[in-house]
Amino acid sequence: MSAERHYLDSVRREASRSLRSNGGILSPSWARYLDAIRHGLLMIDDAGRAIVSNAPAARLLADFLPKSASEPSARGLLRALCAGTAKPRRAVFRSLREARDLRTAVSFEVEAKGLTLQVELNPAEEQGWIATLEDVSARKASEARADEAARQDPLTGLPNRLLLQERLLEAFVRLHRNGEKCALLLVDLDRFKPVNDTLGHPVGDALLKKVADRLRSTVRPTDTVARIGGDEFVILQTGVREASDTQALARRLVDLIGRTYMVDGHLLTIGASVGVALAPSDGDSAETLLKNADLALYRAKLDGRGTYRFFEPEMDARMQARRRLELDMRQALARREFQLHYQPQMQLDGDRLIGCEALIRWHHPERGTISPLDFIPLAEEIGLIVPIGDWVIRQACRDAMTWPAHMSVAVNVSPAQFKSDRLVETIMSALAGSGLPARRLEVEITEGVLLQENEKTLRTLHRLRELGVRVSMDDFGTGYSSLSYLRSFPFDKIKIDRSFVKDLSGRPDGDAIIRAIAGLGRSLGMTTVAEGVETPEQMQRIREEGCTDVQGYLISRPIPADDLISFLASYKAEA
Template identity: 55%
Template structure:
């Protein structure tokens, strides 16, 4: 028999037994326990003669089955444990996550700057935060919106959003009894509930009100400013259609600039505050008093009988501001000029009223200040003429329409020509020659005088450079020319360009120049004096502080104003004033010139009183530069003045006497 493995590769032990069970043939060897036997009959000629038995061991199957059982048990245990324990772990993680999210959510809620409350579909409180409690107190748990805060009348704060208006979120702003202002925002949420946030905007509202007040009020005086003035006008102008009268008064302070410049800006600020108080005291509570800027004020008077009420108010204001002001122990007197305009339906804007008020104000100033004028339509025509004059003046500079005329300065006793005063003239292409008295104030006001003054300096110096060496040129300076700080450089450039010696240039200033800024102006004058330029004070005796300025600055000459010369022989006191001024000049080592000399009598008196130089129509009117050579030729030079013989002198009694012409003195100095 042959040992054959079964189909699985395992060993098989076989044997043959007879019908009695006796082993006939058997393979040797043992099989591991357990053993499984299979028996098959051996048939010969259709008859069973023996049995074939085959045995195989089941140990590998048992081992594998055991392993499978163990593995299955382990897997089953693991499966049981997984089914048993995994949901708990997932649940724990979920709960932890939910707890963390809840804590974060609560932290976010409690750290909101707004109070928050969430209501369900039945308007019961579900969630609220710490800020809500701080704002309104702790609500009852699950309380309905209608009874959320017992004892508080805040029901209007907890009105749900209108379902008919789903986009409506703003619940409005509400002011509480304690003064707090609450801004509410509402929003419907899924599940038919709603959420509301509450923000305390009290401080924001107050800050906004403060900013709004600052934007509409003057910081210095507390009065309404131009912005609030316009807003007020927009509110009251419609009343004109209902027949209510309305008047606007435009005020400008007289003399404020002098106070500001001489006493300083702090004193000027204090004066503006004091003026504001007087304006409020002089008006009704229903009148609006506004500061438009600088020293400009405006008053709106509504609901009063016109023009009587506006006229009465203007009179009160003029009188109130005429009274002296005490500025830290120093008394200051100013005044005011007022333009009054009565509104009607034809004046539709605040700008039109202000414009017409300014026109009337301009007329009040032209009338001498310290008064008021009511706007009349004819005034507008004059203003249009003034505006046209501004346009013409600017064109005159561009087209060089100006001319410089020259009036001689004559030595009083010797008749020697000492120099010329340069006098500006405007040759208008349509109006002809225009006097400086008409256009110089306008040029100063609109800022053109600096350019004009610089041109006059260059032109006059260039002309004088061609005259004899003893002839000086005198040029008037505007106070505005001292403001820009370039006057010294302009003088230096004019002298250098013309090749003119500084000693031949004489600059004339008025007291108003020194009123601007004493220290700065005196500094400029000293720098000019150091160049060798002569400085004279014009219109001496017409101001208030001339003597103090003579003490502070060494003027080379003082000019007696023509108003004193004009009244010689007539008005009592004129000779005494001239005598005093001449004596003062001699004592201070200054030449004295009298201007406006028109008669031989005036000349005689001035010679007797000791004036050094004379100027006026008696000698010549201002003439164009082409006539200067003839004027120079008509007058003796300094060296031959003595050869002219005796002069006719008229004394105080009006009697003539002959005197010899001096050989030295003022003529020699000239």
């Protein structure tokens, strides 16, 4: 028995004694005492008479009892209270009878005129009932506000993931009951992160609010727009008759979100990638529909972003294969399945080999050799490129120690490695552990490295330069601002992208581009390496245009580390 219930029952017993000793009349002192109790209190005998009723009970019951009732009888009270419950009256009385027979308490809530009462009926130890009444209106309102807040995104005011799940379940109930179809559209904002990074989170938050407003404006009142992540939104489209209805909505979303925004004096342009799944064809449950819409969104991103894609069954098969590849790659380092091959670089002045570029290979025990084009993008996406890149640096330094002392080794470093804040420490550790002089290590970066956190990246590059490590810009000429980057950091080497070398035989401007890059390198004191040289004709024209070094199949294909020493020896003998 609870302390409060025990207290109320003791009050009832003492009040009953007072009633018996005073001929059925409650003494004034007891009446004042009961009126001071916070809860409404009724004492009901087995005959159904309210033998005690305090002032709070009378005040609380004013909205429930008929105005003609002079005093509350038990049956009249219960009939009035039952009118305010969500349960049928018979069900309430049945539960009361069962509680009476079992001598257990029964509790229920009633409502009238905006007032909510918590009614608890406890059988007294001797006979009759003790009824306590509590006004829980404020608590219920607070709970309702908390419940609403728990289902609402605080920034945009849109439904959140919890409310979306509830609406999805309701949509599937209608689908299974009367065949009403629905669609789910996952919206991921493109180019939103640079807004946050460059202009700050307040501007990013203001932009998200404007996106939410645009999304609200493009859907019907029966549809649901929800925010489920930082820059991820979901639209649940109900009452779908044809797939073309959803296609039209997806097209409007891409167009509308892609229009320019004015936020705090800034003109901002972002985009949207949209993945679409239809029910029941793409899923007969909320979980399946969400998963398949996410697969379609992933495809939209792969296809260049700023577009929409509908789910197709083969997407799931591709994603399963991707997951298997991811699981295998996570174990590949521990199993020592990665290997380094080296492609030699030749200095045109003297036709001598002066270094090699380290190229990673994955020899899977079941799938055989997996191309870097298949696993490197995935490694960058899931964050494995950092530990893999660390291994490449350490292994390349160890291998280079077995080469002639004049030869250097070049390793490619991804933007993710620059973000990890440990690149310099990794290189220092690799040099110290292998004994390789810093001047024999060369770090190759692409323009993608410099696009992210420019100042931080330049500090890292200068720290590498201070160590004595050389730095090359790879794939020069394929980006947007390569010339400005050459001014911001004094690279040691420019590697001309293989596409320009390939164009030597097919485009009349190929010579002019290579001549210009070679001249730029000379004027800035940088070595220029032409990649992808495969024929003697290309080699001759590269010489004529003034490049200093070459790399490509004409010199050698990438060679396993174990075979490189013998290749170097044979190449020297042939020379």
